[in-house]
Amino acid sequence: MNLGAARSLSREDWRALAARLRPETRMLIDGHFLDSMTGGVFETINPADGSVLATVSSAAGVDVDRAVASARRAFRSGCWSRLPPRRRMEILYRWRELIEAHAAELALLDTLDMGKPIADALNVDLPAVIDTIGFMAECVDKVDGAVTSTAPDVMHFVLREPLGVVAAISPWNYPLLMATWKVAPALAAGNTVVLKPAEQSPLSALQLARLFLEAGGPPGVFNVVNGPGEIAGKALALHPEVAKVSFTGSTAVGKLMLQYAGLSNMKRVALECGGKSPQIFLADTPDLDRAVAAACNGIFANMGEVCNAGSRLLVERRIHEEFVERFIAVSANAYRAGDPLDPATSMGPLVDRGAQRRVLGYIDTGRREGARLRFGGDVPSGLGCGAYVNPTLFTGVDNGMTIAREEIFGPVACVIPFEDLDAAIDIANDTIYGLAAGIWTRDLATAHRLIREIEAGVLWVNCFDEGDMTQPFGGYKQSGNARDKCFDSLLSYTQTKSAWLRITQPSG
Ligand code: NAD
Numbered sequence: 314m315n316l317g318a319a320r321s322l323s324r325e326d327w328r329a330l331a332a333r334l335r336p337e338t339r340m341l342i343d344g345h346f347l348d349s350m351t352g353g354v355f356e357t358i359n360p361a362d363g364s365v366l367a368t369v370s371s372a373a374g375v376d377v378d379r380a381v382a383s384a385r386r387a388f389r390s391g392c393w394s395r396l397p398p399r400r401r402m403e404i405l406y407r408w409r410e411l412i413e414a415h416a417a418e419l420a421l422l423d424t425l426d427m428g429k430p431i432a433d434a435l436n437v438d439l440p441a442v443i444d445t446i447g448f449m450a451e452c453v454d455k456v457d458g459a460v461t462s463t464a465p466d467v468m469h470f471v472l473r474e475p476l477g478v479v480a481a482i483s484p485w486n487y488p489l490l491m492a493t494w495k496v497a498p499a500l501a502a503g504n505t506v507v508l509k510p511a512e513q514s515p516l517s518a519l520q521l522a523r524l525f526l527e528a529g530g531p532p533g534v535f536n537v538v539n540g541p542g543e544i545a546g547k548a549l550a551l552h553p554e555v556a557k558v559s560f561t562g563s564t565a566v567g568k569l570m571l572q573y574a575g576l577s578n579m580k581r582v583a584l585e586c587g588g589k590s591p592q593i594f595l596a597d598t599p600d601l602d603r604a605v606a607a608a609c610n611g612i613f614a615n616m617g618e619v620c621n622a623g624s625r626l627l628v629e630r631r632i633h634e635e636f637v638e639r640f641i642a643v644s645a646n647a648y649r650a651g652d653p654l655d656p657a658t659s660m661g662p663l664v665d666r667g668a669q670r671r672v673l674g675y676i677d678t679g680r681r682e683g684a685r686l687r688f689g690g691d692v693p694s695g696l697g698c699g700a701y702v703n704p705t706l707f708t709g710v711d712n713g714m715t716i717a718r719e720e721i722f723g724p725v726a727c728v729i730p731f732e733d734l735d736a737a738i739d740i741a742n743d744t745i746y747g748l749a750a751g752i753w754t755r756d757l758a759t760a761h762r763l764i765r766e767i768e769a770g771v772l773w774v775n776c777f778d779e780g781d782m783t784q785p786f787g788g789y790k791q792s793g794n795a796r797d798k799c800f801d802s803l804l805s806y807t808q809t810k811s812a813w814l815r816i817t818q819p820s821g
Contacts, residue, residue, distance in 0.1 A: 314417035316443075320435055320656075322417070327431055327654040330421055337519045338369045340376060340539065343383035344532025346519075350375045355540065357515055360428040360662040360700040361653050369515045372538035377507070377548040380536040384478040384505040385554050387533030394475050394503040398454040405450035405501060408528035413443055415524060419489060422517040427485045428661035428700070430653045433615060442493045445798070448782035449501035452803050456502065468814040473807045475503035476581065477556035480549040482542070482570075483518075484562045485511035485664050486618040486722075491585075492518050494786075494797040495559040500525075500535065502806040507536045507555070509546050511562075513664050515539040542566065547573065550580075557581035557806065561620075563720075564745070564791045583795035583805060585620070585787055587720040588748030591741040592623040592777060593763065595734075596631040598753040599775060605639040606647075607777040608726070611751065613648040613704045614778075616663055617724035620792075621749035623777055625710075625717055626728045627737050633730045637708055640726075641687060648704045648724070650693040662699040663723060669700040672723030676705055679716040684727065685709040712740045720746070734759065742768050747789030751777040770796070 314322075322330075339346040353371035358364070372380070388394055393401065412419065419442075420434035429438070459471045481495035492508055499506050510518040518537050525535045538545050546566075550558045550573035557580055560570045567586040574582045592611060598604045611623030628636045653661035663669050669692070676690045689705030702723055710717050710727040717727050731737045741750060749771040752763045760774045770788045773779060780786065785796035796802055 315414050316416040316435060316439055319417035319420060322656070324652065324655040327421065327656075330417065331425060331654060334418075334421065334425070336367050336422060336516045337523065338367045338516070339519075340370050340372055340380065341519055341522045341535075341537040342376070342380045343387075343536070344526055349373055350379070353540070355512060357426055357513070358665060359425050360665050362698045363666075366425055367516060369539050371540040372509075372545040372548075373540070374544070374548045376538055377545055377552065380507045380538050381478055381549070381552050381554050383533040384507050384536055387531060388475075388477050388505040392531040393500070393505060393534045396503075401501070401503065402450050402453040404529045405446055405453065405497070408525050408530065409443055409446040409450065411524040411528055412439075412446065412521070415520070419517055419520055422520060423488050423514065424653050424661070426514040426516050427488060427664045428653050429615060430658045430661045432656045432658070438487055438490050442489050444782055445490070445493045446497045449497040449803060452800055453501050455800070456803065456807065458809075466816050466818070468816055470812050472810040472812060473804070474810055476806060476808055477504060478554055479504045479506050479806060480552065480555045480558045481506055481508045482546050482549065482558060482560045482562065483508065483510050485514035486615060486620070488514035489517045489521060491561045492521065494802075495561070496521070496535065498803040499559065499806045500530075502803050504556075504806055505534045507538060507549060509538050509540070509549050512539065512541050550574070551577045553578045555580050557583065559583040559795070561585040563587050567793060584793035585795050585797060586791060586793040587722075587746060588620045588622065588788065588792050589625060589718070589720055589744045589746045590621050590623050590749040590751070590769065591625040591627050591767075592751035593627045593737050593741060593753065594629060594632065594636060595737075595754040595756075595759065596629045597755040598632065599755045601632070601635065601639060604753045604775075605636060605643050607751070608640060609643050609647055611777045612726040613644065613660065613724045616660055616702075618664065618722050621771065621778065623751055624721065624725065624727060625712070625740075626726055627731050627740055628728055629737070630730050630732055633728070637687065637728060640706065640728075644688065644704055644706065650696055650701045650703060660704065660724070662696070662701045664700070666700050668723065669702055672702045672721055672725065675716055675719070675721045675723070675725060679707050679710075679714065679725070679727075682714045682716070683709070684714060684716060689724070712743055718744065734762070738763065738766050742766075745791040748792035749773070749788075
């Protein structure tokens with residue numbers, strides 16, 4: 314069912330579809346769905362009610378070897394890497410169409426796997442996946458080499474070639490979208506791919522890859538293995554035949570990726586990691602209601618499980634009380650925990666019980682360290698079977714507190730008051746992260762100063778979390794070293810080859 318039709322479904326319709334769903338659970342290698350050679354499996358759990366959603370093949374090292382060998386063979390055969398660019402484009406466009414046509418099933422898989430409200434899956438994730446593939450398809454024949462200026466008896470040119478086998482290791486918070494941000498540019502550039510989705514959300518990736526095959530993608534070009542990071546992910550990142558690992562996930566695991574590359578073949582490592590993004594609200598914030606709504610969405614959307622979540626709300630002292638009052642008023646209605654299959658639900662469960670325990674633990678720490686809990690901090694009543702945490706607000710937060718320093722990855726907002734612009738910049742930059750920041754001011758000069766002085770890869774002025782495919786997305790400092798989206802991200806899956814031709818004039 315396509316996106317338009319899916320948007321008109323009711324909760325009962327979604328429940329009926331979920332009851333009939335028989336998701337693919339095996340690995341996809343060389344165009345075939347296969348069980349693990351060791352027979353290993355793991356369960357994926359629906360975090361809304363704790364039920365077992367599916368038993369999924371768990372890739373061991375031998376399976377990863379098989380997947381990489383298949384990707385390597387496909388790459389060397391040229392069935393994809395040497396396909397005329399327009400033909401590669403056509404397959405990617407066809408893939409995009411098939412994703413649009415199967416949007417309901419794809420959205421449902423992510424909602425069941427990790428608790429995302431179905432409305433978000435349909436209105437945020439799927440459109441972004443479709444845009445990503447469309448954008449990367451458009452870019453395929455825009456990848457140029459160059460002829461450089463050299464002496465007349467020399468012809469020097471630069472070719473741009475794909476890297477080979479790309480390992481994509483992705484997180485669970487936007488399962489389809491984070492995978493697509495890697496797989497689409499890697500494929501568009503002519504690479505072959507082995508994708509290892511997060512073990513909390515293994516299902517939609519298999520469907521994504523199946524649709525690529527159906528679109529005419531050659532077998533072996535897009536492979537998927539599932540399983541625990543420490544086994545399947547590690548084997549992939551250490552693999553000597555992998556030319557690049559493109560990773561999105563926590564900063565701690567991102568650092569492991571750099572080690573794996575050093576221990577194996579110096580593969581390229583692209584990292585999109587954690588964040589603790591500040592939003593700075595100056596006293597001259599235009600339209601405080603809009604700013605407060607953006608603050609609320611910036612931390613509570615997707616249950617706060619967003620890498621660039623605006624988790625630190627830096628508010629100038631002069632507007633602090635008014636800001637907090639309005640934030641409390643807006644949040645009371647905007648985010649209510651409920652069944653993620655209900656299109657009216659704006660907040661689902663966290664990804665699993667472990668995440669619920671971790672977030673509640675941070676809330677306890679916030680209280681103990683002296684922050685003032687203004688609402689939330691608990692689990693919603695009546696939803697005890699699920700991994701829910703209510704939207705939570707702390708005020709009186711000092712930037713030295715644990716809740717201001719560590720990535721909570723849950724619906725916990727921290728308001729930090731500040732006195733002047735210098736203090737705001739110091740607080741904003743006093744973090745190991747540097748993914749994104751929001752700036753709210755009427756004053757252009759102030760906005761310019763903040764844009765330049767804040768150490769983050771993405772800055773939003775008088776808005777938050779906006780953008781499109783032309784925008785490079787990625788972090789400074791320990792938020793990573795890569796840029797997703799944008800044309801440059803496609804180029805990052807290529808390498809240059811320099812060809813120097815000495816032209817000898819025929820003698821005589
Ligand atoms: P995670 O680091 O635990 O896992 C990410 C992926 O790495 C998963 O596929 C996992 O199986 C794998 N993995 C885990 N341990 C591994 C190991 N030892 N070796 C190889 N692979 C391993 O992160 P997560 O909990 O899935 O995702 C949440 C994190 O992702 C947050 O920190 C969030 O900020 C970050 N994130 C960043 C961006 C971005 O664009 N910067 C986007 C989304 C999420």
